[in-house]
Every structure is written in C-alpha cells, then in structure tokens.
Amino acid sequence: MSNIREVSRVAGVSTATVSRALSTPDKVSEKTLKKVYDAVEKVQYRPNMMAQNFRATRAWSLMVLVPDITNRFFATVIQGIEDTAQKNGYSVLLGDTRDSEQREAEYIRRVETRQSDGIIQLRPHHKGDPKPAEHLKIVNACGCEGTPYDCVRIDNVGASRAIVDHLIDMGHRRIGVISGLADNPHSIDRLKGYHQSLAAAGIAPDSSLITHGDFTLWSGLQAAGHFTRMPARHRPTAIFSMNDDMAIGALQGLKNASLRVPDDISIAGFDDTEYARFSDPALTTIAQPGYDLGRCAADRVLRLIEGDEDATADIVLPHELILRQSTGAHRK
Amino acid sequence: MSNIREVSRVAGVSTATVSRALSTPDKVSEKTLKKVYDAVEKVQYRPNMMAQNFRATRAWSLMVLVPDITNRFFATVIQGIEDTAQKNGYSVLLGDTRDSEQREAEYIRRVETRQSDGIIQLRPHHKGDPKPAEHLKIVNACGCEGTPYDCVRIDNVGASRAIVDHLIDMGHRRIGVISGLADNPHSIDRLKGYHQSLAAAGIAPDSSLITHGDFTLWSGLQAAGHFTRMPARHRPTAIFSMNDDMAIGALQGLKNASLRVPDDISIAGFDDTEYARFSDPALTTIAQPGYDLGRCAADRVLRLIEGDEDATADIVLPHELILRQSTGAHRK
DNA sequence: CTGAAAGCGCTTACAG
DNA sequence: CTGAAAGCGCTTACAG
Helix, strand or coil, X not given: CCCHHHHHHHHCCCHHHHHHHHHCHHHCCHXXXXXXXXXXXXXXXXXXXXHHHHHHCCCCEEEEEECCCCCHHHHHHHHHHHHHHHHCCCEEEEEECCCCHHHHHHHHHHHHCCCCCEEEECCCCCCCCCCCCCCCCEEEECCCCCCCCEEEXXXXXXXXXXXXXXXXXXXXXXXXXXXXXXXXXXXXXXXXXXHHHHHHCCCCCCHHHEEECCCCHHHHHHHHHHHHCCCCCCCCCEEEECCHHHHHHHHHHHHHCCCCCCCCCEEECCECCHHHXXXXXXXXXXXXXXXXXXXXXXXXXXXXXXXXXXXXXXXXECCEEECCCCCCCCCC | CCCHHHHHHHHCCCHXXXXXXXXXXXXXXHHHHHHHHHHHHHHCCCCCHHHHHHHHCCCCEEEEEECCCCCHHHHHHHHHHHHXXXXXXXXXXXEECCCCHHHHHHHHHHHHCCCCCEEEECCCCCCCCCCCCCCCXXXXXXXXXXXXXXXXXXXXXXXXXXXXXXXXXXXXXXXEEEECCCCCHHHHHHHHHHHHHHHHCCCCCCHHHEEECCCCHHHHHHHHHHHHCCCCCCCCCEEEEXXXXXXXXXXXXXXXXXXXXXXXXXXXXXXXXHHHHHCCCCCEEEECCHHHHHHHHHHHHHHHHHCCCCCCCEEEECCEEECCCCCCCCCC
C-alpha cells in the first residue's frame, strides 16, 4: 500500500505538493502536476481515506436505522437515501435493528464515536422515546406528526381518511382494521384517520372490528382469522390493512375461509409496494413516495451535517389513493 | 467532543495511561483506573473511532455489493451478513449497484481507499469479469461454480434438476422456462440443470419454450405473455421460473389469459422468499438458505481480513425442494 | 505501573 | 509555486 510520501519521493517533490496537486491542482505548476501524476500512476497510489477522514473529522457516511431490511417499502426508502448519499460522496452504513432497542443503541454508539456523521431513522418516533442527544445529526424518514426533530413523512391521518372514505363511498359501513402494534405511531395516526372518517359519515365505531398485526405477511394471515371466525352478520364487509404485506397475508386467510375478494369482502392496503400490484386481486392501497422520502431525508441530514441548517423541519410529501380490484361496492 | 487528552488532564495522568486503562485495564493499577473512569464519565468521553481505526489500519467495515436491495432474497442474505458483522464488531456498508458497472466501480474504489476492509459480492461472477485485484479481500455469496475467488453458494445445477425432475414426475413433457438474462451465471447453471433433466427423461429440448426476464416481477408478467400467446397445443403444461418474483409476475399473466394454475398449467419458482408462500396458489419452489449464505460469506471475509486463511474456498450449502399448490399433475 | 516520545497518512497555515 | 513543520486523536515500544 503506497502512501503520499512514496509518491513525493518518486516525483521528487514534497508531500505538501503532492497533496496540493491532488486536491487543489490550480495551486500547482503544470510541470509539477505532471511529475506528481506520473508518480501516482507508477506507485499505484490510492489515498488512505481513513487518514483523510480522520484529519477532516468527517466520516463521509450516514447510518440508516431500519426496523427490517426485508420490508420492501423500507428497501425503497433506502434506495432514495443511497442515491443521494452516493451523489454527495457519502456512504451508507446499514443498521438493521430488527426492532431491538439494544441493537439500535449499538448503532447509535457508532455515530457517537464518529464512525458516521449522521443518522436516518426509519421507524417512527414514539411519544415516550428520549429525545436524541443534541449533537446528533438525525432525521426521521417515514415518521409521524410531532416528531421532536427533523422529519420527512406523509400525512398518515389524511391518507388513512382517504382510504376509509373510499370504502364508505362504496357503501361499506362495517369496516375492519388490521392495525400495526397498538403503540406504533403509524398505527395511532392511521387509526385516528379511520375514526375521523367514520365520524364524518355518522358511523359508530366498534372496537371488535379492530385487530393488530406487526406489519408482516404472517401477522396479516393471523389477523384475517379474527374476522373470518366472526359470525357473518358481525363480520366487516371491508378491511383496511395498515400495510400491503399484512393485506397480502390477510388475502390468503380470507380465501382459506372461502370468502371472495372483493365480492364477499373488500380489502385495502397501504404503501403500494410492488407486490400490491401483483397480488390476486391487485390491492387498492395508498401510494407512499418511498424513494422520495429517502431522498428528502438524506438531503436533510446532509444539510444538518454541513451545518447549513438549524431550524427543525417537518416535511410532508404527498400520498395517493390507488384504486385496484381488491375493493368493490358493498353488496347486500 | 472530548478527547483522550482532556480525560488525561482531568484524571491527572498521561494520555498513555488513559489509553491503557481503556484498552488493557490489567496493566493499570486499581487506583489509577478509578481516576480514569471518573474522568471519562465527567467529560463524557467517547473514543474517536476515526483516529483509532486510522492508527490500526482497520476500518472495521464490510462493503456489501448487492444488485438490488429491494429483492427480498438479497435482503435476507444481507441480514445474515449483518448479524455476523455486528457480532464481530464490523459495520456493513451498503453498495446497491443496480446492475451498474460504474456504481460497482465506485464502491470498489472505496474499498481500495480503505473505507472498508473487505467486500461481499452478491451478484454471481461472470466468466468474462476481470479477476479482482490480489489485495482485495472479496467473497462471493450466492455465486456459481467456477468463481475464481472465495464463494459461498448452493448447487444451482442440482437445484434446477430437482425442480424440473419434479415437474417431469408429475407427467409434464413440455416444460417452459422463464430464465434470467442469458449471460447471467445463475441462468446458465439453472438452464444446464434443466437440460440435464430433460435429457435424463429422454425429452427433446425445444428452444421456443425458453424465454428471458430479469428477475423482477414485471419481467415475469412479460414472460408469461410469451407462453399465453402460443397456440394451446404448443404451450408448455408447466413452467420453471428462475426466481419467485418472476413466477409471481407470471401468475398474473397466466390468470389474465384465463389459464388456471395448476389445473391448466403448473408453475414453479426459485428462492422460497416469504412471498412464495403467500401467492395464490402458493408456489412450489427451491428454498435457498439465504440467511446462512450471508452468514457464511461474512465469516469467510472476516477470516480473510484477519489473515487466517489463504486457500480459496468454494462452500456449497444445501437447498430444498418445497412442494406447494402451484404445481400439479399433467392433465390430458 | 507510569510517562515522554514517536508515528500512523494526511493537510494547511506560514514563510519564502 | 513550493517546502518545512505542526497537528488531527490515538497507541505502543521504550525507559524508568
């Protein structure tokens, strides 16, 4: 592994000149430049970024804290983050927390020890979470309203209202919900939208219509059981699942119980992952701009890191209701 | 941001002693230890890993080169890598190449400039690829036979044979293939297995039965069109798709053409991602040990980095044929 | 058990 | 335009 001293020796100049030739070539004469470049070529010099970064006190990397990398929606957000990071010369460190607080703490420690310049957190900030240390550059992507630091998100309450309104417009009055974990802020916000829609339509809420999963395919299948086991007249005629994966899982549960979708029961998802389009029937869902959420969040941490920014931002990106075949009119 | 000098000042000892107290406490007296720990606490000292790593010439990070992070199979492999890395004190740098050679080159450059200690490459090594530089610590996960450096993989030829044999056992003789890109080594190996099975059963190959996708859901849908547009008597009675995503895409194409699976046509996938179980009908497929492939590959680079190893390894992990409802007996 | 000193590979203010 | 020198935060061989 050659270093700058070796280059300077071969080129017959000082290390300072080599450094300048490489970083600020217009401060160096043509002739010297050539000598340096030739020497770089000759000794196959590659700068030692560990040394460079150490000196510059900049790791040029971003830590992404993601609950579950196999979740396609999160993977899309990460693509947005990575493209932006890459474009700005930053690397992305993967922190797959698997919802473990201990793992999350370990990753955050890496940022505190300067292995990373900033954090993008993909799980929503819970009400009870401690506020992150003042000096941490952190942005929440896919968060919720009320996050006490920078946050890029959609209007979860409004999106939820849009989808429940759609179901109500189709004539449904008994609308079931497959929520995420009860204390998850996404669950809370989307449930709020659900209740707002019911209230606006004059439909009395019924807690037996609400069941909880954990955003995985499996939990969606389990959740469907809650509804299929109900006597038919109590059963909802439509279900709002808080993500596509649980909706896809539920689809299987409904079919196992010989319920036809949407003829016997409608179901809608949330996220518009690629699989939503390929389920049978294709899912009505809310399209979240995953890639853009990642891109914006990355832009934001980068500005925090560069120090261009101090005011806390709450950026809300648009969502869109996507109508497909899994929802249909209520049939008497 | 406090540093070791500040700690030494507060503790009233030298920086050397602080360093020793933190890394080799048994070389330091009890009394001094306490003074140091108190000072660390008082000034909220966090070691600067950039300095530590620079001095140790070890980045403590692994670069993962992945063609597409949204592919669930790859995401699972990455979980195996990350758990192993984490356990050994390494971070994972994400290099989502999107099949771009330019991006791949940029990521490799990061390793050459010592931002990372080693590489795990998730795309298979192509015959024509240049051999990576001698000093690079690189392991191929999910590779193919004949990779000229360390490789952890399954027996793609054998797995392909297992699935095609199954279709033949069910009475199918016209077996279509949805391959990946023609020059992809996985495509090549799996096609080889397909041909071996046909030959063993005395079935003449028919190139009109082979079509190509790119391992995405969409391309599977396109590929299905190739078969549904055929006159019925030329159409295959079973299809082997080289991954689950394309099979799921194809499922939709077959349904659009009013073909029932498996009554009119059988289809099998490859990978056994979580979605294979939740498609309708659930997919017959080959289970690849994605998590273990990642774990083994990470173990391997780690050994390369630690210098415990020099012989090139070719590690083959077991696969398994998973029978579900998407394949059935051939009906006359 | 402890401290003074050197050095990892780089960059930059300073002087010429 | 160029070089000598200092310094980023840490560790460790050396001497005591």
